[in-house]
Amino acid sequence: MKLEEKVVKLLHEKNLVMSCAESCTGGLIAKRITDVSGSSAVFNCGIVSYSNEIKEKVLNVKSETLMEFGAVSEQTVREMVKGVLAISGADIAVSVSGIAGPNSDNTDKPVGLIYLAVSDGIKTVVKKLNNQFTTDVRNSNRISASDEALNLILKMIGE
Amino acid sequence: MKLEEKVVKLLHEKNLVMSCAESCTGGLIAKRITDVSGSSAVFNCGIVSYSNEIKEKVLNVKSETLMEFGAVSEQTVREMVKGVLAISGADIAVSVSGIAGPNSDNTDKPVGLIYLAVSDGIKTVVKKLNNQFTTDVRNSNRISASDEALNLILKMIGE
Numbered sequence: 371m372k373l374e375e376k377v378v379k380l381l382h383e384k385n386l387v388m389s390c391a392e393s394c395t396g397g398l399i400a401k402r403i404t405d406v407s408g409s410s411a412v413f414n415c416g417i418v419s420y421s422n423e424i425k426e427k428v429l430n431v432k433s434e435t436l437m438e439f440g441a442v443s444e445q446t447v448r449e450m451v452k453g454v455l456a457i458s459g460a461d462i463a464v465s466v467s468g469i470a471g472p473n474s475d476n477t478d479k480p481v482g483l484i485y486l487a488v489s490d491g492i493k494t495v496v497k498k499l500n501n502q503f504t505t506d507v508r509n510s511n512r513i514s515a516s517d518e519a520l521n522l523i524l525k526m527i528g529e
Numbered sequence: 530m531k532l533e534e535k536v537v538k539l540l541h542e543k544n545l546v547m548s549c550a551e552s553c554t555g556g557l558i559a560k561r562i563t564d565v566s567g568s569s570a571v572f573n574c575g576i577v578s579y580s581n582e583i584k585e586k587v588l589n590v591k592s593e594t595l596m597e598f599g600a601v602s603e604q605t606v607r608e609m610v611k612g613v614l615a616i617s618g619a620d621i622a623v624s625v626s627g628i629a630g631p632n633s634d635n636t637d638k639p640v641g642l643i644y645l646a647v648s649d650g651i652k653t654v655v656k657k658l659n660n661q662f663t664t665d666v667r668n669s670n671r672i673s674a675s676d677e678a679l680n681l682i683l684k685m686i687g688e
Contacts, residue, residue: 396563397556400577404555407631407667415583418559418575420568428574428587428616457587472566508566 373520374402381412384527389415389458390519391429391450393441393467394484396420398516415458419450429453442467442479444496447487455491462526464488464519468499471507481507484515488522497522532679533561540571543686548574548617549678550588550609552600552626553643555579557675574617578609588612601626601638603655606646614650621685623647623678627658630666640666643674647681656681 371379381388390399400416403409417428422441425431431449439445450465468484469475482501487494499518503510530538540547549558559575562568576587581600584590590608598604609624627643628634641660646653658677662669 392556395560396568396572397551397559397575397577398563400556400579401554401560404557404577404579405668405671409555410579413555414580415587416556416575416577416579417587418556418563418577420559420563420575421573424574424617428576458583509564512564 373517375406377520377523378403378406378409378412380524380527382408386461386527387412387414388523389413389454389460389463391417391419391454391463391465393419393425393450394470395466395512395515395519398512399464399466399519402516402520414460415454417454417457425450428457430456440477440479442469442475442477442483442485444485444498447485447496448494451487451489451494455489462488462490462523464523466515466519468511468515470511470515482511484511486515486519486522488519488526490526493526495522495526532676534565536679536682537562537565537568537571539683539686541567545620545686546571546573547682548572548613548619548622550576550578550613550622550624552578552584552609553629554625554671554675554678557671558623558625558678561675561679573619574613576613576616584609587616589615599636599638601628601634601636601642601644603644603657606644606655607653610646610648610653614648621647621649621682623682625674625678627670627674629670641670643670645674645678645681647678647685649685652685654681654685
C-alpha cells in the first residue's frame, strides 16, 4: 500500500480530516492525498503558499518571523501549520518549507534544508531535514519532503 | 519541452505571475508548475479547495452558487478563479472543479465532467470537459484536467 493510501485509510478509521500548507513541495502533498479515491472525506484544504506574501496573507505567518528567521525555518512552519488549521478547521495538518533546489534561495541556507511541522492544534511536532541528494535534486527533495509529511501525519494519529 | 515548462517559460518571458484554485485536480496543477526550477518567480499561490466549505471560506464562492449549480459547474469555477485572483494578486489564474471518479459525487453529474476557468481579471474563459476514460479513470481525469488548465494559461497569455 502506498504511503498516501495508508494516510487516507487511517484518517478514515479515526474519522479525522486533514489539511496542509506547502511551500517547497508546491502541492505535491495535496496531490498525493487526493490521488486516493475517497480522500474527499478526510482532506479538505491545501494551501500552496509559494511566496512570502501568500504565507503572510493567507496563512497569517508574521512578517517579523519571515524577516528574522526566514521562510525556511522552524518558526515559519509552526506558523504555517497553525494558519492552515485555523482556515480549514481540520483535525490535523502538516506544513513544509524548504529549499528544493537546484539553486538556493539567496540566503546562506543549503539546498536540501527542509522544515516540516505537524499539529493537531494542541501538540505540534517539528522535523528538520538536511537532504544531500546529488542527482535529480529538486524532485528528490520534493518527494522526500512529501514522504516525511505523510509519515508525520501517520505518526501523530497513530499507525 | 513539458507543458508545465512551456508555461513557466512563457510567464517568465511575459513577466507575469500565476496562481490556481483546484478542486478535483487536488494540487496537481500547482505541483506540475512547481516541478519546474525557477517557477517561484512566476507562481505565487495555489488553493486546493477540496470541500465546499473551503470554496466558500477561502475563495469566496457564494453558498447560493454551490446550492443552485453545484460545485461542478461553470458558475463555481468562475467564482473560484475570481477568488484566487483576489487573494493572490496574480496576473492570471486558472480554476478547476470536476468529478475525477471513479465514483460520482452524489449528484446526477457524470464522472469525467470537469469545468475550468482561466482569467486575467478582465477576461474569463470557461471550458467544459466530458471525459469518458474507461481505465485508470481518476488519474486520467486529473491529468487531463491539469493539461487543459496549463493549455488555457498558454492560450490566454499567447503562445
